[in-house]
Amino acid sequence: MTVKRLSLAAVYVVLLTYAAITLVPFLYMILGALKTKVDFGESLFFPSGEGLFGVAWDRLSLDNFKRLFLEFDINRAMINSIFIASVHAVGSTLLSAMAGFGLAKLRFPGRSLVLGLVLASLIIPGPLLLAPGFKLLYQLGLLDTYAGLLIPGLVPAFGIFLFRQAIIRGVPTEMVEAARLDGAGDIRIFFEIALPLVRPMVGAFLLISFLGGWNNFVGPQIILQSPELHPLSVALNNLRGTYGVDYTLVLSGTVVSIAPVMALFLLLQKEFISGLTSGAVKG
Helix, strand or coil, X not given: CHHHHHHHHHHHHHHHHHHHHHHHHHHHHHHHHHCCHHHHHHCCCCCECXXXXXXXXXXXXXXXXXXXXXXXXXXXXXXXXXXXXXXXXXXXXXXXXXXXXXXXXXXXXXXXHHHHHHHHHCCCCHHHHHHHHHHHHHHHCCCCCHHHHHXXXXXXXXXXXXXXXXXXXXXXXXXXXXXXXXXCCHHHHHHHHHHHHCHHHHHHHHHHHHHHHHHCCHHHHHHCCCHHHCCHHHHHHCCCCCCXXXXXXXHHHHHHHHHHHHHHHHHHHHHHHXXXXXXXXXX
């Protein structure tokens, strides 16, 4: 019993140490956003002073956040990011689920070939497609539009594979066949039977897709050339000055950027974990 308790205590010590190390960058970011430029250059974490614990608490303020919203058009950038991430999340989740359902439960000629192409596309590096994708969007007249940014990522191969695995495991074939005998079509079966049964995967992939759309920097930087269309990721990059970088302003923008996604993760963390687990084993 003593050995078991010591082992458990050692595990807790390791986990707490790892958690503390992980939280250090977040602490640095938050304190950097609250400090002045002078204090940021002179102190690593807390500004030194005559306050409690030797900290100048009066020099920590929200002035950088006020500057961010008053002097720069961050409000528009946040609205753009919410729109891009929401459309990307809902669209890619719905279309990936439909494609995964088709590959899991429908019988049609060439199904194995389509599945093979989906799996093969997973090994293609994304940066390799930037140049031909840019050329194609230029020829289609979709540069500097949200359509040109969103359409190429609406049916990700990774999402199709995850939903296929989740539907194979979570949607009994007998239930699908019984629904067909009762006269239900494939669309009705998908929305009323398959989708509710893989709800954890839906929540997990919604979160993954939202994070991908929210944090996307390379795509908007290349495709969206008008500043009024830029999302938050690109707008924060534009905070760099010609002769230097105001890191306190950049850090305050980073805090604003990660706050919504952290809140979303806290709301959907159960669905995220159970969703990834539901697609982990092939039935």
